[in-house]
Amino acid sequence: MGLLGTRTQEAYYHQSQSRWSVNPNGTVAAFTLTDTYFPTLTDLIKSDIRVFVNGIEIDTVNYTFSQPTLTFTGRLGNETVLAASTFAPINGATLTVKERAPSENYGNYQYISIDDIINNFVISYVGVDKIINKVKRTDIAFHAQRALAEMSYDTLRSNKSQEIEVPPSLTMILPHDYVNYIKLSWLDNGGVERLLLPARKTSNPKALLQDSNFDYLFDDTTSALLEAKDSDTWESFQNSSATNTTADEANNGADIDKTFFLGQRFGINPEYASSNGLFYIDNARGNIHFSSNINGKTVTLKYLSDTLGTDEEMQIHKFAEEAMYKWIAHAILATKTNVPEYIIARFKKERFAEIRKAKLRLSNLKLEELTQIMRGKSKQLKH
Secondary structure: OOOOOOOEEEEEOOOOOOOOOOOOOOOOOEEEOOOOOOOOHHHOOHHHEEEEEOOEEOOHHHEEEEOOEEEEOOOOOOOOOEOOOOOOEOOOOEEEEEEOOHHHHOOOOOEEEHHHHHHHHHHHHEOOOOOEOOOOHHHHHHHHHHHHHHHHHHOOOOEEEEEEEOOOOOEEEOOOOEEEEEEEEEEOOOOOEEEOEEOOOOOOOOOEOEOOOOOEOEOOOOOOEOEOOOOHHHHHHHHOOOOOOOHHHHHOHHHOOHHHOOOOOOOOOHHHOOOOOEEEEEOOOOEEEEOHHHOOOEEEEEEEEOOOOOOOOOEEEHHHHHHHHHHHHHHHHHHOOOOOHHHHHHHHHHHHHHHHHHHHHHOOOOHHHHHHHHHHHHOOOOO
16 A cells, blocks of 8 residues: 555545544544554654545645644645545545655755745744734745745756656656756766757647648537647658768758858857757657657656655755745735835845855855866867
8 A cells, every 4th residue: 555664544535434434525624543554653743644635645734743633724736635615635535644664754854844844934924023913824835835936946956857768659758847957868888878969950840630622620529620649740850860960961051050151160060960869848748759869768857846746845955944934924925915115125135135045055066076177177278
């Protein structure tokens, strides 16, 4: 039922009698864990468990855990499996609680969970005689997730990677949390990553179906235009040889960029001077397409993530913790009524300063490593 080394307890929400005495009306939002399934129940804390409804992991901001009771308190981001009025799992759903394996917590010491960020924010910023007198926890959770996503792009360490063997279809599915790619490469026999370059002169456009008179074909039911699965452009690119440069491309003056005409630039274009292979990303269909010479090779995709995924992904580096608090505080104050503009401006300035400080902290520059790299820049080049 769970990962190796974990313990699991399930409640079937459609049963009138279950281990947790769940009723079938879809109104129960509190569940009691038992020491039968969790022998270490007395030592468990919220970060030690993972909660799933119908196999979908529930965001930690949507429930609380006080031994031995698990209580659902919201549904932000989990609207498909949690009821609107009671926040309970929807009628007929299966609720699963898993205890984390010890190995799942390795490497997390440098991070703080988004749930702890929210709790700390409530303690420090919300209440009588504090900067925010009253705010809903769901509002804090919303702004916390927005801050996490925005800071992931250029402040936090949100780089991820995937490695697959390219199938004969020469395509790779984009990850669910993909925002932009950092690098694509294939693995040679020595374990070296060979850089793939983007193919800027091809794509996979929508291929509209036509009859013998070249008129568009429409669906009889919906009157929508009929489309082929793949375009002729993609099929030609897929079946082309692995050669990336040709004599015509290298020497034909018609292919030389006109901006270099007066300079009489000859030779191949450095953009295409690579035998490693090409790729292009079809964002509309969620695929990466590779040139034919990548078939069967192991490809690594390094990409930028918005980090809004599972509980393990929604974590903030401790170097950026204060930036998160300032971001949330500014967002809440800027959306409330009757807040003086100088207060909003003050927190906007503090947010900017804390984000800048977090970027410097996370830049991870080491003097010895930088010195070693710069030694290579002192070499004299022969001409």
